[in-house]
Amino acid sequence: MSDDDSAVARERIIESLEQSAEVYGLSRSAGRIYGVLYFAAAPLSIPELVEETGYAKSTVSNVTRTLSRIGLIHRRSSEGGGRRVRFEAEREVWFILQDVFQQYIQREIQTTLRTVRRAEEQLPADAREQERVRNLRETYEDLQEIVQLTSEYSAGELREALENYER
Amino acid sequence: MSDDDSAVARERIIESLEQSAEVYGLSRSAGRIYGVLYFAAAPLSIPELVEETGYAKSTVSNVTRTLSRIGLIHRRSSEGGGRRVRFEAEREVWFILQDVFQQYIQREIQTTLRTVRRAEEQLPADAREQERVRNLRETYEDLQEIVQLTSEYSAGELREALENYER
DNA sequence: TGGTTTGTTCGGAATGAGCCGAACAAACGA
């Protein structure tokens, strides 16, 4: 009974993670694999993940690689005996988000900002586009700074900073 | 000459927007159409957008609808004579981001949070999963609050709030 | 009224992503 309840609750959350994965540009399989690892009592190997998720070995192999690259899970190689690679979920969700901010958002903002700055310099001083490009640049500069600072705080600190701010 | 330079600069930025669109889950055509509208001196109709972008009329029709729905561009109907629908870009990038936060991120967080809370209640008190689910819930509660507050401030205020925060 | 312009909707082609099974490489155990 109690075990059943746990299983159901776990499954619900994993389904929710599947959906979240899609929203953030990952595959459903990535969401499920992360979810299974999130609740696993110990790091799991690829055959174990195949068993738990029902996905093909090749799928699990590919998905675990991308999840590792992004930082959602960690490879725990050389665990005890055997050369089995084992995977463990990064359970500090805030870390994950900070990583995503650093790796993707920050990067995206920076390349755009570089393009905009170059375009702005190149633009004739009297061009109609001047003001619009300047606006774009200024917003992106704010964004860059915000994202930068965000990735330096914990979720709690961030929340506090916003709650205490007096305009 | 000067016009050429402007055109080149504009094109660079539009290409950058095409790429950004992809990153944020939109099509390249959406990025280009938004870009053209961003620099347009006046709101443009669908035939004019076809002329400027080279896309088929149907494509422009579909893309403008989704961009309007998201709030990246606005329909300016009933402009002067004719029943031509005209589109204008929302140029306050921060508004757009706030909308995205409200519509997608906030929503996503809330549905996940609801699932997690329900699962937590359902869970037997002694379940192994207890702590992990609680962790998840607490982080999501922080996130919800953060996103909520974020959408109430301007980019400048947000930046200031973070810069002035003393741990 | 009939022809023109504008915008939407439909079906289809091309492309890409997700997942699978099979083949392969590498390390282990008997």
Next chain:
DNA sequence: TCGTTTGTTCGGCTCATTCCGAACAAACCA
């Protein structure tokens, strides 16, 4: 040593997305 287990890579299948052209509906103009 040879068979087994583990993990990666490859080609192919399926489905969704993107975009196109054609057909259609609605409003305008002559």
